[in-house]
Amino acid sequence: xxxxxxxxxxxxxxxxxxxxxxxxxxxxxxxxxxxxxxxxxxxxxxxxxxxxxxxxxxxxxxxxxxxxxxxxxxxxxxxxxxxxxxxxxxxxxxxxxxxxxxxxxxxxxx
Amino acid sequence: xxxxxxxxxxxxxxxxxxxxxxxxxxxxxxxxxxxxxxxxxxxxxxxxxxxxxxxxxxxxxxxxxxxxxxxxxxxxxxxxxxxxxxxxxxxxxxxxxxxxxxxxxxxxxxxxxxxxxxxxxxxxxxxxxxxxxxxxxxxxxxxxxxxxxxxxxxxxxxxxxxxxxxxxxxxxxxxxxxxxxxxxxxxxxxxxxxxxxxxxxxxxxxxxxxxxxxxxxxxxxxxxxxxxxxxxxxxxxxxxxxxxxxxxxxxxxxxxxxxxxxxxxxxxxxxxxxxxxxxxxxxxxxxxxxxxxxxxxxxxxxxxxxxxxxxxxxxxxxxxxxxxxxxxxxxxxxxxxxxxxxxxxxxxxxxxxxxxxxxxxxxxxxxxxxxxxxxxxxxxxxxxxxxxxxxxxxxxxxxxxxxxxxxxxxxx
Numbered sequence: 001x002x003x004x005x006x007x008x009x010x011x012x013x014x015x016x017x018x019x020x021x022x023x024x025x026x027x028x029x030x031x032x033x034x035x036x037x038x039x040x041x042x043x044x045x046x047x048x049x050x051x052x053x054x055x056x057x058x059x060x061x062x063x064x065x066x067x068x069x070x071x072x073x074x075x076x077x078x079x080x081x082x083x084x085x086x087x088x089x090x091x092x093x094x095x096x097x098x099x100x101x102x103x104x105x106x107x108x109x110x
Numbered sequence: 111x112x113x114x115x116x117x118x119x120x121x122x123x124x125x126x127x128x129x130x131x132x133x134x135x136x137x138x139x140x141x142x143x144x145x146x147x148x149x150x151x152x153x154x155x156x157x158x159x160x161x162x163x164x165x166x167x168x169x170x171x172x173x174x175x176x177x178x179x180x181x182x183x184x185x186x187x188x189x190x191x192x193x194x195x196x197x198x199x200x201x202x203x204x205x206x207x208x209x210x211x212x213x214x215x216x217x218x219x220x221x222x223x224x225x226x227x228x229x230x231x232x233x234x235x236x237x238x239x240x241x242x243x244x245x246x247x248x249x250x251x252x253x254x255x256x257x258x259x260x261x262x263x264x265x266x267x268x269x270x271x272x273x274x275x276x277x278x279x280x281x282x283x284x285x286x287x288x289x290x291x292x293x294x295x296x297x298x299x300x301x302x303x304x305x306x307x308x309x310x311x312x313x314x315x316x317x318x319x320x321x322x323x324x325x326x327x328x329x330x331x332x333x334x335x336x337x338x339x340x341x342x343x344x345x346x347x348x349x350x351x352x353x354x355x356x357x358x359x360x361x362x363x364x365x366x367x368x369x370x371x372x373x374x375x376x377x378x379x380x381x382x383x384x385x386x387x388x389x390x391x392x393x394x395x396x397x398x399x400x401x402x403x404x405x406x407x408x409x410x411x412x413x414x415x416x417x418x419x420x421x422x423x424x425x426x427x428x429x430x431x432x433x434x435x436x437x438x439x440x441x442x443x444x445x446x447x448x449x450x451x452x453x454x455x456x457x458x459x460x461x462x463x464x465x466x467x468x469x470x471x472x473x474x475x476x477x478x479x480x481x482x483x484x485x486x487x488x489x490x491x492x493x494x495x496x497x498x499x500x501x502x503x504x505x506x507x508x509x510x511x512x513x514x515x516x517x518x519x520x521x522x
Binding site: 002082083084087088089105106 | 222223224270271272273274276278279282
């Protein structure tokens with residue numbers, strides 16, 4: 001088994017509609033029933049993000065980094081799948097349920 | 111070439127994919143599979159001339175590649191961990207579906223839809239076709255270094271994202287077979303209508319390779335109608351290859367081709383495949399319909415004997431599957447033969463294909479037949495500026511220059 005991150009891409013600030021929310025719930029339940037579920041969450045708008053840089057010793061806080069960018073990540077799933085074919089199928093269902101594009105990326109090193 | 115060289119070349123064609131595929135399954139790693147297979151063939155080149163050709167060359171190559179891989183894995187302990195990991199991965203308890211052959215797994219892995227199309231083509235030619243990197247780079251007019259990078263990136267993705275080495279799940283199978291056929295047809299078309307200035311108009315080595323790979327896929331999936339359709343389509347196009355380009359390197363249109371130069375054997379094989387598909391009673395897919403259209407053309411002893419109504423009926427069937435403007439453009443060409451150029455021109459003019467040279471070439475031909483020579487000339491000019499294939503360009507220039515000149519335009 002491998003884990004994958006399914007990032008929900010969006011270029012509008014619109015929250016999910018009630019229909020989209022309902023479809024996402026159905027998809028989440030399916031993930032849990034089939035043993036693919038690890039974690040999922042929606043993210044607040046990029047304007048709420050803080051970048052922390054403590055590489056120099058003292059932590060520096062700034063806005064960003066995606067405040068200005070057109071496209072950003074609105075939420076994510078972490079799923080478990082045997083291989084990419086399974087993950088692609090789940091990602092397609094995820095994209096349909098939230099009605100947005102999703103990026104599928106493997107988590108390294110398991 | 112000595113006898114041994116010939117045997118090695120023949121064995122390379124026959125056994126390369128099988129050895130790579132067996133190694134890929136055994137070691138769960140395409141890199142090792144490819145490199146060790148190449149080393150095994152290098153060993154054959156070195157040893158067979160003195161030791162003699164082994165009674166079972168394929169088995170000799172597999173054993174040699176296998177030993178080399180194990181030696182290498184022993185030397186590289188780190189790789190070995192990965193290897194065991196990979197082995198566990200490929201020991202999937204999942205049933206492998208109706209069809210199973212290591213080479214088929216290899217084909218599906220190389221043509222995986224999560225890989226970029228260019229990478230699928232390059233990987234398929236390298237891993238399944240056994241072409242060398244310089245050969246592939248030459249065929250697609252890319253730098254060898256760039257090609258190497260493309261293949262390396264694809265292999266990395268296969269490993270890291272866990273693209274499985276397996277025949278797809280049953281529910282994914284139809285779409286995945288279509289994906290494989292797209293790759294094969296793209297290789298064929300690059301050979302058939304080579305793009306890029308200064309290249310040969312038709313690159314027989316690519317069309318031949320595409321046909322060979324399609325034959326292999328057909329052998330592995332004999333009951334798939336679209337695989338048979340694509341093979342028939344390639345054979346019927348390949349049959350006309352020599353008649354299609356003149357001695358001076360210009361394209362010769364279907365109507366003008368010397369039909370006695372067509373390859374009768376390939377046509378007979380293509381027709382037999384089309385007939386078998388028709389007899390199956392199953393609804394044909396895109397490639398089967400295209401093959402049937404080509405069967406109608408190759409059935410006519412002379413262009414005037416072409417059954418154009420049948421061609422239109424087949425295009426109507428194709429439009430229902432794929433209503434794209436390019437399909438409708440090809441349909442309009444047949445319409446011109448039945449309903450005349452006026453009707454066809456009206457259909458062509460409505461198509462949004464401003465950047466496609468065939469659109470302008472078709473318009474130019476219809477306008478010429480309607481006697482609208484100046485408009486025809488402008489359309490030829492546009493087609494010439496967009497065409498990428500040297501033989502097509504030469505053909506279009508000839509047709510344009512054959513247009514009658516109007517009086518007193520000073521170009522005379």
